[in-house]
Amino acid sequence: MRVLCCLDGTNIEQISTTVSTMLQGENLTLALVYVIDQGPRGEMERQRERFFRSPTMKPRHKEQMQQAENANAQDILDEGTRYLSDATSFIREGNPEREIVRLAEEWSADLVVLCPRSTQSDGPTIGPKSVGHTARFVVDHAPCPVLLVRKRSRTST
């Protein structure tokens, strides 16, 4: 079974525990993906236009941002491989939900594992709207089953 685990920098423990407990006994081929979200960059470009500047950022800023993003992504994936040592790592750039779906197709994933929303998110962790837009999009569009890993809640029944 080919399992694609989607990391966001805060969820590796949750995902690795789930994969190793729920899918034990399966012959697993694991992959980890971290998507560098290009949304904030798009927003900065729109801001530049508001101030009557070309949307293209200064090369120096672009380079610094790219370096920080890549280092951060690599860091998160390295942390991931410490938990799931045999996993292949992928760094993607773009819209996270779309990139996850695209990679699931390209890599022929049998299962996509991700959290309903980042633990740093301000949204509810249980109840209505507890599934964030990234997870919702992946559930709607992924070409394979999707496993949403939620933290155990004491109030849940």
Add this chain to the structure above:
Amino acid sequence: MLLFFHIPALTTTLLTVIIAIVTLLGIMIRPFRWNEAIFALSGAALLLIIGLISPVNAFFTLYKDWNIFFFFLGMMSLSALAETAGLFDWLAAQAARLAGGSTRRLFLNTFLLGTMISMVLSNDATALILTPIVYTLVTRLRLPVLPFLFACTFIADTASFLLPVSNPINIIILTRFQLDLWTFLRLLLLPSILVISMNIGMFFLLYRNQIKGRFDSKRLPSTAESIKHPAYFRYTCSVLIIVAVAYITASALQIPLSLVSLSGALLLLSGALKWRQITMKGLGGQISWSIFGFIAGMFVVVQAVEGTGLTEQFGQLLLHLSGGTSFGAVMVGTAGAAVGTNIINNVPMAVVLRSSLAGVQHIAPAARLGFIAATIFGCDLGPNLTTVGSLATVLWLLILRRRDLDVSGLDYFKVGILVTPLMLIAGALLIWLLLL
């Protein structure tokens, strides 16, 4: 060349209004993502060609506003040269160091840093230079980037009426209405502090979950990483301190602020050239030249409309809506400026409003002051309502959303629409109280 023919005044007015509206629509919609300057200059050129404004009138319109053009030039140069010295990187890293590993404190420091930069180097510097630097920093620290991006974007505008130099819009308005520094501070300093505090408070509440926890200070960049040339860096800091003092002195003595910004920029440039930190070509590449065309075009178009008497009538309408009271003036002025800046961007709105207010006769001094302060307040803070610049952009983002694309700009819009009206109301009420 209608100047050579006798044409009815109504036809002249109609043609001028049509050209002005088409120009503003072009700026709002920006078909093919063309630069705004193209529309503003085309509108101005058409008015000149048809003869709806004389070349002499157009020339004197621009000549009167030389302070604005030179201020823009000085302001952009100062920011670019300070950035070359690594000042913004160093300040951001210091803000993170002072946070001592606390994300909440870093969040607060980002606001304070944005306030300081906006106050001295204008909101452009915060929005365009500090934002990518803060993004890089928080990415390195593995913190959620959006709250920090929001913080930079919002504080750029929220802190842009602390001083006359904090936003070029202030200069556009103050060039027409000579407010002395004391009056400016008396009416706008406390509202500014109030809305900055509200902005910080509401953001802490909105992002309480995302900014909890700590970060690893070891991930911070070293001082050597930020400062490439220590001597030029020290020189830049010294010059900027002198510029900050000179700005306040010049505002108090009503000396054109462009003289200060240009002198400061020339001082920094001489240092940068001496230490080979920048070339003239490099500096030229960091200045948005199209902005001068945009402003010049807008000034000529609005002057032509002013010639028809329409802006005066618009001013009278505002006066009528305000009931001639200082309370009405502040409320109508703030609401009009804030809504207008989100429809056609704040620069054209400020140009239209200053022209309209200049035409208003028979108005009580307190109401007049109220209108001026409210125009500055609304045009400066108003853009936070949509943050993406104009209604057209918001509509475009909404269309994208319908196509099932996730757009972060809409997240900004949601925050703006939630936070900004409260700040506008509270600030406007305080301005009114200060007028009493």
